[in-house]
Amino acid sequence: MHITILHQHHASPDCPATCRQYSFMEKLARRHKITLVATNAWRILQVTHTYSWVPKGVELKECTVAYANKMGVVMRMLSFVGFAACAFYKLMRLKKPDVLWAVSVPLSVPFVVAQVARLRNVPWVFEVQDLWPCFPIEMGAVRYKWVQRLLYKMEYSLYKSAAHIITLSPDMTAYVVAKGIDPAKVTTVLNGTDIEKAAAINDADVEMIQVNYKLNGKQVVLYAGTYGRANDIPTIMQAVELLAKEPTIVFVLTGTGYYEPQLQELAQRVPNLLLLPPQSRDQVFGLFKLADLSLVTFNDLPVLKSNSPAKFYDSLACGTPVIVTNPGWTKTFVENYSCGWYTPAEQPAALAQTIKQVLGDKPTLKEAGCNGATIARELFDRRELVKDVEAILNNVAKR
Structure with a gap:
């Protein structure tokens, strides 16, 4: 054909x-x-x-x-x-x-x-x-x-x-x-997602990333994607500021787009934000394996409830649970499979509270990551x- x-x-x-x-x-x-x-x-x-x-x-x-x-x-x-x-x-x-x-x-x-x-x-x-x-x-x-x-x-x-x-x-x-x-x-x-690429990342690869970026002992919250107008980046930025005094929580963002200048300015003011350059397909899986939690955020618009973001699949494939802000099928998915959490879009205080609560419950966090990896192998x-x-x-x- x-x-x-x-x-x-x-x-x-x-x-x-x-x-x-x-x-x-x-x-x-x-x-x-x-x-x-x-x-x-x-x-x-x-x-x-x-x-x-x-x-x-x-x-x-x-x-x-x-x-x-x-x-x-x-x-x-x-x-x-x-x-x-x-x-x-x-x-x-x-x-x-x-x-x-x-x-x-x-x-x-x-x-x-x-x-x-x-x-x-x-x-x-x-x-x-x-x-x-x-x-x-x-x-x-x-x-x-x-x-x-x-x-x-x-x-x-x-x-x-x-x-x-x-x-x-x-x-x-x-x-x-x-x-x-x-x-x-x-x-x-x-x-x-590319399950084989996620599986290729081993503990030594993750340890190397931790050392390179001085993230040992830190709880990493990852956003890997476009800094676009639809991605609710201002909410992430405000959550970063709300959690700036939490000594163990670090936000790692990788990508490019409309809000990049504002993110760079914020990274100069707060100690808990690490901005990385855009990553290749192989490299980004290393970051997802490193992260304790990842963010899949979008603006509060009806059309965005239906979208199918790559970072959602990549994160779960790496055993990293997600916080989603879409009240559509991704919310239903993480709740049905116990592989993540939902917090409403454009509510930075709620996002910050959920992040802090989730990272403070390590057994549940680990279980959610395992659930995500299992369902990713089956469906993604x-x-x-x-x-x-x-x-x-x-x-x-x-x-």
């Missing part, structure tokens, strides 16, 4: 990124012909140079289009439009595949694939990684009502056009079905999740 993938935000494990598609392509390329159309935007963010830019056997067609999390609305729109135009040109010139696979976001990616699929009479699969246009609308990036209506109309037409829809969480699936889409056409394939292994994706692609191609 020949699979062509359109993914604007492709990155290798050398980058500070989730690399879901990289992991999937690595497995699929052993049995199928894979062509990837992507941008070169993440190349400059490579932290290490251990991996090839695309997995062995994957044909890359690259567009030179800039993108960064720090971009404002106008620059992001220009990036999306630029990539859409370049991608359409490249997809129309490629050898006709058996199936097209659109990895959203942004919404312009599935829009381009839908047009190419129609013109070339090829079925396509829509992977919904974030709910657009709900996300930019609720974040205030799309203010005009007529534009909102147009985007929602486009979203629905894309759901109808796709031969199948993959979502990354059960709440996303419920959202799509509530739009009037046949439930049989929608499959949840969790974001997942991308080597197993890719089989579900492959079955979907095969079924669509046969139609």
Whole structure:
């Protein structure tokens, strides 16, 4: 089977990124012909140079289009439009595949694939990684009502056009079905994680990190991810200040994004905040193994209840329990499997209190970590999740 993938935000494990598609392509390329159309935007963010830019056997067609999390609305729109135009040109010139696979976001990616699929009479699969246009609308990036209506109309037409829809969480699936889409056409394939990379980190690796950053005897609270507008970073910053006088608690943050300058300023004022540069895929698992607790925080917006953050899976795979702030499926998950705790978004005092309480109960903390590692091996292994994706692609191609 020949699979062509359109993914604007492709990155290798050398980058500070989730690399879901990289992991999937690595497995699929052993049995199928894979062509990837992507941008070169993440190349400059490579932290290490251990991996090839695309997995062995994957044909890359690259567009030179800039993108960064720090971009404002106008620059992001220009990036999306630029990539859409370049991608359409490249997809129309490629050898006709058996199936097209659109990895959203942004919404312009599935829009381009839908047009190419129609013109070339090829079925396509829509992977919904974030709910657009709900996300930019609720974040205030799309203010005009007529534009909102147009985007929602486009979203629905894309759901109808796709031969199948993959979502990354059960709440996303419920959202799509509530739009009037046949439930049989929608499959949840969790974001997942690279279990083998987590397992490769041993005690000696963790001890080395502790020594390097002078963290021996400290209880580490980790946030590993984007410092973006949607990630409720101000709440973390206020919790750091509230716990600044706790001698054993240290917050370790690694990432980049909008709030980076404010975090750097805070790190100069308080003794309990350690900022690390962005980490490669392999390196970040070392930090999760080191941490006693990790944070998965988002703003108090309805659309964010459904998201499927990589750090949630990475943390549990490393046996590190999590505090989540989404009142959606992640809250239900950590409560059902006793692998974490919930505290409401945008409430720094509640977050600080939960952190202090959890770290003070070491037996429960250890039990939650073990529970998380067990359920991660059962449900989060991308080597197993890719089989579900492959079955979907095969079924669509046969139609």
